[in-house]
């Protein structure tokens with residue numbers, strides 16, 4: 001049996017014993033997807049879970065757990081919600097509310113490149129001002145004893161020094177770990193993520209480093225651990241498309257199958273194609289139980305838009321899903337499409 005990589009520098013020591021987690025993604029990392037992915041976590045494995053990005057200007061006035069972005073399952077006391085923010089009072093009030101809500105930690109977004117975030121000088125805009133970025137972490141640290149992380153992008157596609165210089169003050173200001181998506185803002189989510197920056201950052205910084213970007217299949221997940229020595233890996237689109245990646249990875253290290261599962265994780269193209277269909281059905285069911293129909297149907301369509309590329313005939317599935325307008329129609333489309341054998345590919349070109 002191989003030794004499990006990761007957690008060389010443990011985070012949240014008492015709880016997290018499994019070094020793979022889902023990435024925060026607007027429109028995707030909601031209670032529905034988390035619930036489907038969680039079903040593939042091996043028995044006895046604990047990781048932390050993201051939320052969609054939450055705006056610290058809004059959270060103080062919202063009912064946590066009562067908005068679609070903060071819906072959660074009763075057992076989800078292991079969230080590390082992600083916040084967007086740059087002002088003292090909203091950050092403080094948000095963190096106090098999070099604390100009362102019951103979370104494992106809070107992640108600060110410094111990677112979001114959308115125009116609105118740039119305009120308000122948060123998200124990746126904070127990476128343009130080293131001192132201010134550290135002040136934001138300081139504001140959060142002052143407001144809470146909860147573990148704090150920062151999720152960042154690369155500063156330069158090749159050079160690591162500017163990134164190290166940016167990260168050190170964040171750690172001094174109280175960041176407990178750093179998650180790096182090593183693509184620059186200009187690269188958005190396309191092209192290769194430069195994993196060597198994850199390794200170099202880990203060699204230069206004392207806190208745990210979570211690596212992220214472009215992990216699509218088991219081979220990628222093994223490779224990112226091996227080549228970067230990172231403490232955890234965060235997977236976004238690949239895990240949305242292939243939730244059983246958690247099980248595939250874990251079985252190499254002798255973890256038991258997930259609860260209610262036995263045998264081996266799906267692994268052949270045909271097994272994976274069938275599993276995609278089961279996950280799609282399960283996702284619609286969770287959305288149905290939680291989200292009003294128009295919103296749930298929209299979320300599912302977005303999910304398929306972001307994941308269909310791994311299905312060999314995904315474009316046909318996507319087109320059919322787009323034509324559905326109710327939960328019932330979504331169920332019918334999925335049942336029909338997956339009544340025939342479907343296959344999945346290991347990797348695809350990520351264009352969106």
Ligand SMILES: Cc1cc2nc3c(=O)[nH]c(=O)nc-3n(C[C@H](O)[C@H](O)[C@H](O)COP(=O)(O)O)c2cc1C
Nearest residue numbers: 023024025026053111151181213214215235236237
């Ligand atoms: C639809 C979508 C929404 C995203 N939203 C966020 C976000 O709100 N906060 C964040 O830090 N990253 C966000 N990301 C980036 C992911 O967290 C991740 O860093 C990126 O997708 C690279 O990982 P991957 O190649 O495994 O998907 C988003 C990505 C996608 C695809």
